[in-house]
Amino acid sequence: MKFASLEKKTWLVILLLGICFISIGCTDARFEPAHSVYDSFDTLVSNQMVGQSFVARFSGLEEIQVFLRPVSPGTGKIVLHLRNDALSNNDVRVAELPLSSITQPAFYPFAFEAVPQSNQQYFYVMIEFQGKGSVEVGHSSSIRTYLDGAYYRNQEPQQAQMAFHLGYEPSLLYLGLGKEFMKWGLLILAGILLLVFPGWALLHAFWPGWSEQDIEEKWIISACLGAGIIPLMMVWAKVIGWNAGGFAVWGVVFICSFYLLMAYGKIEWQKYKINHIRFRRIRPNQVNFSMIALIFIAIVLFWARFWTVRSLDAPMWGDSVQHTAITQLILNQGGLFDSWEPIAPYKTLSVHFGFSSLAAGLSWITGLSASKAVIWMGQIMNVLGVLSLYPLTRTISRGNRWAGISAVVVVGFFSNIPAVYVNWGRYAQLTGQVVLLAEIWLAIKLMEALHTKDWQVILTDKRFWVMQTIVGAGFAGMVLDYYRMPIYFGIFFLAWLACAGIISLWIKNSINLGFFVRSFIIFGQIGLSGLIFLSPWLPKLFNSNLSDLVQTSADAAAAANLAMQFLRVDYQDWLHLDWYLPPVLVIAAIGVWGFGILKKSYPIAALGFWTIFLAGTRALAIWHIPGAVMMDSFSVIIWLYVPVGLLIGWIFGWLLDANRWSSRIFIQMALCAGSVGASLAGAWQMGQIAQPEIFSLVSRPDVRAMSWIRDNTPTDALFLVQGFSKYDGTSAVGSDAGWWLPLLTGRRTNMPPQYALLNEIPEDKTYSAKVVALVKLLEENTLNSEESKKAICEWKFKYVYMGQGQGQVSYGNRPLFSRQDLEESPFLSLVYTQDGVMIYQVSNTVCNPG
Numbered sequence: 001m002k003f004a005s006l007e008k009k010t011w012l013v014i015l016l017l018g019i020c021f022i023s024i025g026c027t028d029a030r031f032e033p034a035h036s037v038y039d040s041f042d043t044l045v046s047n048q049m050v051g052q053s054f055v056a057r058f059s060g061l062e063e064i065q066v067f068l069r070p071v072s073p074g075t076g077k078i079v080l081h082l083r084n085d086a087l088s089n090n091d092v093r094v095a096e097l098p099l100s101s102i103t104q105p106a107f108y109p110f111a112f113e114a115v116p117q118s119n120q121q122y123f124y125v126m127i128e129f130q131g132k133g134s135v136e137v138g139h140s141s142s143i144r145t146y147l148d149g150a151y152y153r154n155q156e157p158q159q160a161q162m163a164f165h166l167g168y169e170p171s172l173l174y175l176g177l178g179k180e181f182m183k184w185g186l187l188i189l190a191g192i193l194l195l196v197f198p199g200w201a202l203l204h205a206f207w208p209g210w211s212e213q214d215i216e217e218k219w220i221i222s223a224c225l226g227a228g229i230i231p232l233m234m235v236w237a238k239v240i241g242w243n244a245g246g247f248a249v250w251g252v253v254f255i256c257s258f259y260l261l262m263a264y265g266k267i268e269w270q271k272y273k274i275n276h277i278r279f280r281r282i283r284p285n286q287v288n289f290s291m292i293a294l295i296f297i298a299i300v301l302f303w304a305r306f307w308t309v310r311s312l313d314a315p316m317w318g319d320s321v322q323h324t325a326i327t328q329l330i331l332n333q334g335g336l337f338d339s340w341e342p343i344a345p346y347k348t349l350s351v352h353f354g355f356s357s358l359a360a361g362l363s364w365i366t367g368l369s370a371s372k373a374v375i376w377m378g379q380i381m382n383v384l385g386v387l388s389l390y391p392l393t394r395t396i397s398r399g400n401r402w403a404g405i406s407a408v409v410v411v412g413f414f415s416n417i418p419a420v421y422v423n424w425g426r427y428a429q430l431t432g433q434v435v436l437l438a439e440i441w442l443a444i445k446l447m448e449a450l451h452t453k454d455w456q457v458i459l460t461d462k463r464f465w466v467m468q469t470i471v472g473a474g475f476a477g478m479v480l481d482y483y484r485m486p487i488y489f490g491i492f493f494l495a496w497l498a499c500a501g502i503i504s505l506w507i508k509n510s511i512n513l514g515f516f517v518r519s520f521i522i523f524g525q526i527g528l529s530g531l532i533f534l535s536p537w538l539p540k541l542f543n544s545n546l547s548d549l550v551q552t553s554a555d556a557a558a559a560a561n562l563a564m565q566f567l568r569v570d571y572q573d574w575l576h577l578d579w580y581l582p583p584v585l586v587i588a589a590i591g592v593w594g595f596g597i598l599k600k601s602y603p604i605a606a607l608g609f610w611t612i613f614l615a616g617t618r619a620l621a622i623w624h625i626p627g628a629v630m631m632d633s634f635s636v637i638i639w640l641y642v643p644v645g646l647l648i649g650w651i652f653g654w655l656l657d658a659n660r661w662s663s664r665i666f667i668q669m670a671l672c673a674g675s676v677g678a679s680l681a682g683a684w685q686m687g688q689i690a691q692p693e694i695f696s697l698v699s700r701p702d703v704r705a706m707s708w709i710r711d712n713t714p715t716d717a718l719f720l721v722q723g724f725s726k727y728d729g730t731s732a733v734g735s736d737a738g739w740w741l742p743l744l745t746g747r748r749t750n751m752p753p754q755y756a757l758l759n760e761i762p763e764d765k766t767y768s769a770k771v772v773a774l775v776k777l778l779e780e781n782t783l784n785s786e787e788s789k790k791a792i793c794e795w796k797f798k799y800v801y802m803g804q805g806q807g808q809v810s811y812g813n814r815p816l817f818s819r820q821d822l823e824e825s826p827f828l829s830l831v832y833t834q835d836g837v838m839i840y841q842v843s844n845t846v847c848n849p850g
Helices: 006-027 170-206 215-237 246-281 288-306 319-333 355-366 372-388 387-398 401-414 429-447 454-459 462-481 486-508 513-534 537-543 545-558 563-579 583-598 604-625 632-637 641-657 665-686 700-712 737-744 754-759 765-778 786-797 819-824
Strands: 030-035 040-044 049-055 063-070 077-083 095-100 106-115 122-130 134-140 149-152 164-168 718-720 724-727 732-735 799-802 828-834 837-842
Touching: 030 122, 040 095, 040 122, 049 164, 049 486, 049 563, 063 077, 063 122, 063 429, 063 641, 095 106, 122 134, 122 454, 134 387, 149 665, 164 632, 170 246, 170 288, 215 288, 215 355, 215 372, 215 387, 215 429, 215 462, 246 355, 246 454, 246 583, 288 372, 288 401, 319 355, 319 372, 319 429, 319 732, 319 737, 319 754, 355 372, 355 429, 355 462, 372 429, 372 737, 387 641, 401 641, 429 462, 429 486, 429 513, 454 718, 462 486, 462 513, 462 537, 486 604, 563 583, 563 604, 563 632, 583 604, 604 632, 604 786, 632 765, 665 754, 665 765, 700 737, 700 828, 700 837, 718 724, 718 786, 724 765, 732 737, 732 754, 732 765, 737 799, 754 765, 799 819, 819 828, 819 837
Parallel strands: 718 799
Antiparallel strands: 030 164, 040 134, 049 122, 049 149, 063 106, 063 134, 063 164, 077 095, 077 122, 724 732, 799 837, 828 837
16 A cells, blocks of 8 residues: 555645534534523514614624514514614614514524624614514513623613524635634744743753653643743843833744754754655654644644633633733833832732733734733633643653543543633633643653762752753742742642652662652752742742731631631532532542552652642641641632543553553554544533623623723723622622723722732722722612712712623622612713613712802
């Protein structure tokens, strides 16, 4: 059999698989069930109109289906007008439907010529009845059932949503998606420039044996290490007073690119010419099917993570507000900052900022806004959070590639975490975990490289000092990404050494003390090197409110009468473990851990004890153990994808290693097809994991309202926005898009970013207390009470903002003020109302009655 066309066949397979997963994503796109809920009806008769605002999610909008119910027959017709918004009188498209065709309650189509550029566009549809007869239009009785619009009655927005579906012309839909996918490719390229090139250049220049690593491990480890290098560079740029912003980022990218081009260009070009000449003689048993599988899985993984955020107007939930605020301030200052102005009146920065520095870097490279950069960098980190399992799984599986691939597939496509991080904006922890796995891999490689050395040689070995310096730099970057990461890293080190010693006793009845001495020296030097790299940042950390907050929490946790209450509340999160990981994966991981112990594998034993020790760290706060109060069960639970993925990957690799036939070519091909097929099977579910209807603070109606605010309100106007108190009344957070006003409009509100409120020092020492006190006051009194009016005057509010989320984007909180409060207020006047958003102006007479 000849294989002369193997190259063409390979590209054909790539094309077919690409079409396959794109088709999976578009399966339900032809008809988008935008809003299917109906529990109420409006009778549509002559001279009466209803409408609905909405956002089309694809190109080629050509049909709107509306739920209609016949009432009385006649010769009339229903006319649908598609417009750009509710205030416009110009029709984009018009469609008609005769009343005689409405025979039973159902969704009925209004078809019109396709709108080519409808992707992510805001529209308003008005429906009127002409002639004799009547028909009913179905709608829900709650505005919260649809995020990006509202039901209108005679062009007045209601607290309701029409029941409607959207249909798209297939060719325009696919063409629009093709353009969108090309933009995603550019985002991935930007991520490579920002993360992979700096990490690769550093490791290629200074890490002994880097050239011997497999190419896929190089890509992943470089990207993960890059996520720690960028924030560390910003710290030292601040030290030397060089906040060069985008110029510095592009400079780093250029230098690293030029270095790698010089280092690899000539060598790789020669290899390419040789391989291209010989390619026609390549046999199937020479094809690296595992690498082909990993490339396809990475592509599908990027697609699933990007698809789920393609329609977001801003990153979701509370953490995203803080990340975007820091990102915007980095962009404003060209680097790290001290003052939070003009977003909030705080004068220090002490919280972790690593993820925000990466988002700012992406913004400088691509031109994205701060909020969009946070969305896309968050998903790049989500992909890396999964891919970072591959190198470490291979390491504990003695180099088995399929072990690493199985870990990636299981966590990437069949586990809620880390994919669900997108709903919470939990990007700081995710970025820290990305660097953590690279640090563990590098530390293990460092120990392997020096395992034959005694401790005196280690102290004088130049190669050791270079390697541990690189790991130390990554350690420092990891800390800047997420302050809890040293605890994860340190406990891994303890579990790894403890299990190595126990297994050694079990097998040999002895312990290699030299191994432990070398290990403690290595990890001690990594920690010391990390502290040196962090030295400019440590004074900010220890002289901030954050350190005081940690100490206060530790004292409270250690109090005898509160100790068990703290633990009981914290450990209750474990009762909901199935929310984050499928029980079958948890059970499988526990079984694998037990099997690994029986097989006397200390890396596998260490993974289980790593988890147990981390879960128990919180309890140490009772005895004032330093740092224990920083941990909580939730942070451990949402990290569990790491040990679960590693364990399941290891058992898969062990099964393959235990069977000699696994190396046969047809088995390799089957493994490739199976892993790619499994990723495709889970891709659609992962692509739908975002829940903006629950977690999104900002919707399209809010974006439109904020545009109005920028154009129609003074730049110094202060807005009262929704929120609620938190942490036993010691803090407060926002509960709809009002929290985003400083970021999206430049206007001040009563709700600063929580990172600043909790951790930073305000310009006015009483400001943070005033913020919390105002929220408590409004929670206890109505908006129109004398106490509330007094507070409004003291704060000098000029406007009140009610977002599309109606102050309810949280779990169980009560809005500070209701729609009824606003409508009945004698000192507020309505100046803006579209969809569910309302803006009221505070009357001058309320504070100056004379």
